[in-house]
Amino acid sequence: MSSGTALVQIKYNDRVKVLLFGGSFDPPHLGHAALLKAAAGRLKPDRIFIIPAFQAPFKNTPRASAADRVRLIKKGLMPFLPRSWRRICRIEEYELRSRRRVYTIETVSKIRAKHPDWKLHFVVGSDAAAAWRTWRSPRKLIRLCRWWTALRPEIPAGRIPSHFQVLRRSIPAVSSTQLRRDLAAGRDTARRIHPRAAAYISRRGLYGTDIINALQKGLKGGRFAHTLAVRDLADALARRWGEDPGRACLAALLHDCGRIIPKSRQPAYVRTRGIAVPRRQDVIRHQPGLLHAYVGADLARRCFGCLDDGVLRAVERHTLAARRMSRLDTILYVADAASEDREHPEAPSLRRLAFKNLDAAFAACLAAKLRHAIGRGGWLHPLSLSLWNALCAKS
Numbered sequence: 001m002s003s004g005t006a007l008v009q010i011k012y013n014d015r016v017k018v019l020l021f022g023g024s025f026d027p028p029h030l031g032h033a034a035l036l037k038a039a040a041g042r043l044k045p046d047r048i049f050i051i052p053a054f055q056a057p058f059k060n061t062p063r064a065s066a067a068d069r070v071r072l073i074k075k076g077l078m079p080f081l082p083r084s085w086r087r088i089c090r091i092e093e094y095e096l097r098s099r100r101r102v103y104t105i106e107t108v109s110k111i112r113a114k115h116p117d118w119k120l121h122f123v124v125g126s127d128a129a130a131a132w133r134t135w136r137s138p139r140k141l142i143r144l145c146r147w148w149t150a151l152r153p154e155i156p157a158g159r160i161p162s163h164f165q166v167l168r169r170s171i172p173a174v175s176s177t178q179l180r181r182d183l184a185a186g187r188d189t190a191r192r193i194h195p196r197a198a199a200y201i202s203r204r205g206l207y208g209t210d211i212i213n214a215l216q217k218g219l220k221g222g223r224f225a226h227t228l229a230v231r232d233l234a235d236a237l238a239r240r241w242g243e244d245p246g247r248a249c250l251a252a253l254l255h256d257c258g259r260i261i262p263k264s265r266q267p268a269y270v271r272t273r274g275i276a277v278p279r280r281q282d283v284i285r286h287q288p289g290l291l292h293a294y295v296g297a298d299l300a301r302r303c304f305g306c307l308d309d310g311v312l313r314a315v316e317r318h319t320l321a322a323r324r325m326s327r328l329d330t331i332l333y334v335a336d337a338a339s340e341d342r343e344h345p346e347a348p349s350l351r352r353l354a355f356k357n358l359d360a361a362f363a364a365c366l367a368a369k370l371r372h373a374i375g376r377g378g379w380l381h382p383l384s385l386s387l388w389n390a391l392c393a394k395s
């Protein structure tokens with residue numbers, strides 16, 4: 001064999017090794033970065049392609065736009081990689097440009113057709129690997145690529161199909177779904193998401209962070225801290241009583257948004273907007289503090305884009321309540337009356353009761369509010385009295 005032939009032979013055997021990494025990246029997080037780093041560390045690829053899905057099969061439409069997710073990958077995934085890998089890493093936007101649900105087989109077939117000499121490796125999360133039966137054209141996919149995944153505690157190794165090679169690295173159990181919920185609820189996500197991605201999300205108001213930002217800016221004098229305390233209790237009560245925690249958190253976040261409008265301007269606001277407040281004139285005269293719930297429900301729809309009638313109703317009912325309260329209404333009412341930041345002596349026992357008997361906690365909160373109003377010689381709304389009488393008649 002001549003030396004020239006040997007060189008050609010070496011080049012042929014040394015095929016370009018390409019690592020593919022697909023997903024919704026809505027948003028990208030530390031778990032994605034750890035998986036990609038584990039795969040790249042093991043394979044030492046010549047190129048890395050991150051392939052964001054326009055809409056991943058069997059998943060809901062991503063919350064962030066394609067353009068935002070591309071920027072988030074640049075800010076929230078690539079910076080986790082060493083510089084040498086960043087240089088060989090690019091975002092393959094074929095699926096995004098298609099603007100439709102694209103199956104992996106289509107993307108991989110396209111790459112293979114364009115680069116028949118490439119050696120393709122595909123890395124996916126263990127949840128996607130465990131769902132292999134749902135993938136389209138699985139046999140062809142196995143022929144086209146070598147498949148990699150890493151184990152996560154919640155996916156037992158037995159559920160991973162045998163053609164997957166398992167990376168021996170622990171991957172933090174971060175879920176985009178939970179991350180989105182926590183971003184929307186204003187919870188700390190610093191340990192799960194790159195600071196540059198977090199800053200971008202906040203700046204763009206993605207995943208509901210626009211609501212948090214506006215509330216933080218608009219609620220004065222401890223009201224924002226109170227809102228977060230109500231969110232925590234409403235979230236916990238929703239989980240306890242089988243209500244959707246996402247809706248409970250949203251209702252809790254928005255419950256006092258009416259206070260963004262100064263108290264002195266709330267009577268004019270309800271009049272101008274024609275908002276129905278039971279015994280409106282009496283309320284304006286004797287207890288204008290009640291108005292913020294009605295103002296809040298209106299603002300939540302108009303300015304915060306909340307279209308969930310159940311959430312809006314809960315916001316509206318969090319001060320005066322109503323004869324027929326939904327579970328969400330009750331959770332918000334109790335969470336507002338007994339949140340951790342409340343300093344009245346009954347608050348701790350009301351919180352405990354709420355986890356044992358929600359209806360009893362509601363009645364106890366109503367009683368506490370009535371006692372408080374009487375104690376300071378205040379006016380009692382007839383609705384509150386009739387509600388109390390109705391509860392007494394039931395017991």
Ligand SMILES: [Fe+2]
Pocket residue numbers: 255256292293318319336
């Ligand atoms: Fe309130």
Ligand SMILES: [Fe+2]
Pocket residue numbers: 226230255256336
């Ligand atoms: Fe409140």
